[in-house]
Amino acid sequence: MKKGQILYSEKRFYLWLAVAVLLHGVVLSAPYVLPLFDVRKHVEPKVVSITLVSLPGAESAPALVANPSPSALPQQEKSGQHPESAPSLPSTSRAARIEAVEKTALPKSSGKQELSNALERLKQSVGKAQPQYSSSANTVKSALAELEKRVNSEKVLAVEGASRGAGGGGVAGGNSGTGKEYRGSSAANAYKMKITTIIKRNWELANPRLKSSFGMKVSVRITIFPDGSIGQILFVKKSSSEYLNNSVKKALEKSSPLPPLPKGDGFGGVWVGFVFTPEGIEK
Amino acid sequence: MNNIASTSMFDSKLGIITLLSDAGAVVYFVLATLLLFSIVSWAIIAFKFGYVRKSLKESKAFLDYFFEVSSVDKAFTKSEEYRSGSLSRVFRSGYIEYQALNCKGESRHSRARVALAIKREANAENKRLASLVPFLATVGNTAPFIGLFGTVWGIMTSFHSIGLTQSASLAVVAPGISEALIATAAGLAAAIPAVMGYNYFTQKITIIERDIEEFSSDFLDSFFNEL
Numbered sequence A: 001m002k003k004g005q006i007l008y009s010e011k012r013f014y015l016w017l018a019v020a021v022l023l024h025g026v027v028l029s030a031p032y033v034l035p036l037f038d039v040r041k042h043v044e045p046k047v048v049s050i051t052l053v054s055l056p057g058a059e060s061a062p063a064l065v066a067n068p069s070p071s072a073l074p075q076q077e078k079s080g081q082h083p084e085s086a087p088s089l090p091s092t093s094r095a096a097r098i099e100a101v102e103k104t105a106l107p108k109s110s111g112k113q114e115l116s117n118a119l120e121r122l123k124q125s126v127g128k129a130q131p132q133y134s135s136s137a138n139t140v141k142s143a144l145a146e147l148e149k150r151v152n153s154e155k156v157l158a159v160e161g162a163s164r165g166a167g168g169g170g171v172a173g174g175n176s177g178t179g180k181e182y183r184g185s186s187a188a189n190a191y192k193m194k195i196t197t198i199i200k201r202n203w204e205l206a207n208p209r210l211k212s213s214f215g216m217k218v219s220v221r222i223t224i225f226p227d228g229s230i231g232q233i234l235f236v237k238k239s240s241s242e243y244l245n246n247s248v249k250k251a252l253e254k255s256s257p258l259p260p261l262p263k264g265d266g267f268g269g270v271w272v273g274f275v276f277t278p279e280g281i282e283k
Numbered sequence B: 001m002n003n004i005a006s007t008s009m010f011d012s013k014l015g016i017i018t019l020l021s022d023a024g025a026v027v028y029f030v031l032a033t034l035l036l037f038s039i040v041s042w043a044i045i046a047f048k049f050g051y052v053r054k055s056l057k058e059s060k061a062f063l064d065y066f067f068e069v070s071s072v073d074k075a076f077t078k079s080e081e082y083r084s085g086s087l088s089r090v091f092r093s094g095y096i097e098y099q100a101l102n103c104k105g106e107s108r109h110s111r112a113r114v115a116l117a118i119k120r121e122a123n124a125e126n127k128r129l130a131s132l133v134p135f136l137a138t139v140g141n142t143a144p145f146i147g148l149f150g151t152v153w154g155i156m157t158s159f160h161s162i163g164l165t166q167s168a169s170l171a172v173v174a175p176g177i178s179e180a181l182i183a184t185a186a187g188l189a190a191a192i193p194a195v196m197g198y199n200y201f202t203q204k205i206t207i208i209e210r211d212i213e214e215f216s217s218d219f220l221d222s223f224f225n226e227l
Helices: A002-038 A112-129 A134-167 A179-184 A186-202 A207-213 A242-255 B008-013 B025-068 B072-082 B086-104 B110-130 B133-165 B170-223
Strands: A065-069 A075-079 A095-102 A218-224 A230-237 A270-279
Touching: A002 B025, A186 A242, A186 A270, A218 A242, A230 A242, A242 A270, B025 B072, B025 B086, B025 B110, B025 B133, B025 B170, B072 B086, B072 B170, B086 B110, B086 B170, B110 B133, B110 B170, B133 B170
Parallel strands: none
Antiparallel strands: A065 A075, A095 A270, A218 A230, A218 A270
């Protein structure tokens, strides 16, 4: 009888132990899970890639040029001038790339026209800057070549995307990627461009230190609330360089609050992922 | 450690997981220990709360019945319903010993032997009641110090890193200290419920022990019709 009672007591204790483990799990995960409910509308992620290319000595060029294009993972390329912090160092070529992975409804079709315009403006700005910074001509040429290459690849993808979009036009819901949806997310595109510009502007990198950060990536996910405030910064993947990690964190902090989210187009609070990749850093 | 936002906005919204993403191994070990302490403490609190509460409730009900009826046989039959009550257990133990002696026809020293059986059961009951409770005292006493150790270690490493970066701005110093203080918070979070639970159970167990001590003689007298 006593043995049975002891066993029963032990069982009860283990039951409570399991309950305690469960409750602790719930309590500890609450700070992580609760922000998910803050985002009122969470749409299945679509991937968009935003690339910013800053070229030396082209400060007068427009900040951002959008170039959305359709693909299996819809990509949007944006190129623009990064404000060069040290124009007195023309030999310093700096191209920083930010890939944004946005978890909202995103376009599949492209703005080829916009990219062409961007390219044109870029060429003009580079042309103006060339006499002043002749030493960086090679870098400019290589960047332009890269852009042209991308334009060509975007064209191919656009054709593919158009045919695919026509076939999938009848798909209902938030992820069909039809032309209508693309028009609907133009506000989203503008917003993305805006926040990318801001973050890019606030991303301060010192070249000597960046030399060791070359080829590294920092993946960050932020929650943007409707009022534009950044709710949470989560490092999905850090680089081995603490300096680079810090620079990304500081850039995001400095950028908060971002502009308020546009109304409609599925924006009620979003998660946006960024991959910060310093590229083309030369001494 | 460096992904902590320095502004209050970020501090308020960042999760614990994010906050600890870069903590050192020692801090993780400290936090894991405290988490384990906390889990076991809460399990003991929940388990003991039910056990002690039921024991008190059934002891009271049994005592009421015991003083109502004049027959120990009836009281023994009723005690079957109060198997979780400490007093009913002690009574049952004495009654079983009393009946065993009666069956054997041994009348010599029978009172002393029944008294011994009651005492033995009372001791066993006290042990049962007090089991696991000392762990709460251990957690209550040591958890804050373990947490403090984690904090001291975290601040130590944080200052070391600050020294390497050769910067002493608030933005550099604050995140490391903020992280390190989580260990102290965790220590207190584990210790506070443990201390409260320990005090509660100590008080209740003392009441039950006093009842057992007080009514053991009444049980003994009842077996020999002296009640």
